[in-house]
Amino acid sequence: MKIESLLKYQEVDGQLKKLVSAINQSEESVKGKKLGAFLKESEDKIKKMDKRADELNALIEKLKANYKQSTEKLVELEEGVGQAIDKDELNYVAKKLAELTKTIAGIEKDLANAIKEMGDISTRYDDLRAKVPSAKAQYKECRAKFDQLKKDKEPQISALKQQLAELEKQIDQKMMAEYQKVRGQNIYPVLVPLAGNNCGGCRMDLSIGEIGKLNEQGYAVCENCHRFIYKK
Ligand SMILES: [Zn+2]
Incomplete structure (x- = not known):
């Protein structure tokens, strides 16, 4: 993955x-x-x-x-x-x-x-x-x-x-760039596990689209805080 x-x-x-x-x-x-x-x-x-x-x-x-x-x-x-x-x-x-x-x-x-x-x-x-x-x-x-x-x-x-x-x-270059962008805002961790149906970082609800992406590619990017959300 x-x-x-x-x-x-x-x-x-x-x-x-x-x-x-x-x-x-x-x-x-x-x-x-x-x-x-x-x-x-x-x-x-x-x-x-x-x-x-x-x-x-x-x-x-x-x-x-x-x-x-x-x-x-x-x-x-x-x-x-x-x-x-x-x-x-x-x-x-x-x-x-x-x-x-x-x-x-x-x-x-x-x-x-x-x-x-x-x-x-x-x-x-x-x-x-x-x-x-x-x-x-x-x-x-x-x-x-x-x-x-x-x-x-x-x-x-x-x-x-x-x-x-x-x-x-x-690591995929685009993913790396996304990671560094979030990390550059002094946010850590950038990768957070899914919490229920929410982002494990900012607790925002994930849209159906994002849940779909999560299931399909193993991770989604939170639309709110831009952290990477993965399933444990
Ligand atoms: Zn978030």
């Missing part, structure tokens, strides 16, 4: 899948991925913090300059109060003084906020920077262990791939 070779192929394919997933789910792989993500994230955060610190530095400089200019103006206006020649001028100077006092208070507030944010960034920055070297060392260690694990498993993987290549020669 045509399906027999493909069933054998699937069995070896399953062994390969199991081996590859054991490598990918190994402690060194999982831990290495986490560390790699942490390092990438830290790098991004550090870059962002650097950028924000530059912005804040520029802002603080600007605010300080504004503050200096405004306080100088304030002294000038205060002198103007004594020199006002009439009530109108006095009122005008007093109004300007009030405005400037408000402006200065605003600058002081902005400056305090900018300095506080700068301090917060600095703390977070130092904290993160302190964690990076040890994470880098651990990452390197994990990578080395993972590479070793892959190297150790390589002969087994090669042997299985060799077996698959041999088995493939006995």
Whole structure:
């Protein structure tokens, strides 16, 4: 029966899948991925913090300059109060003084906020920077262990791939292509036994046509999930 070779192929394919997933789910792989993500994230955060610190530095400089200019103006206006020649001028100077006092208070507030944010960034920055070297060392260690694990498993993987290549020669090309198409969607097993009158994979009812094919050629292809259905 045509399906027999493909069933054998699937069995070896399953062994390969199991081996590859054991490598990918190994402690060194999982831990290495986490560390790699942490390092990438830290790098991004550090870059962002650097950028924000530059912005804040520029802002603080600007605010300080504004503050200096405004306080100088304030002294000038205060002198103007004594020199006002009439009530109108006095009122005008007093109004300007009030405005400037408000402006200065605003600058002081902005400056305090900018300095506080700068301090917060600095703390977070130092904290993160302190964690990076040890994470880098651990990452390197994990990578080395993972590479070793892959190297150790390589002969087994090669042997299985060799077996698959041999088995493939006995399988109808069209069937093989169909199998790989489904398998490419990370579906396993691709070949499932008939369950009652349903597909053993997605449980969809088989049409009369498909049942006919199943009886005639020993297998049918599920119209829903495209798995191969065979009779046990
Ligand atoms: Zn199905």
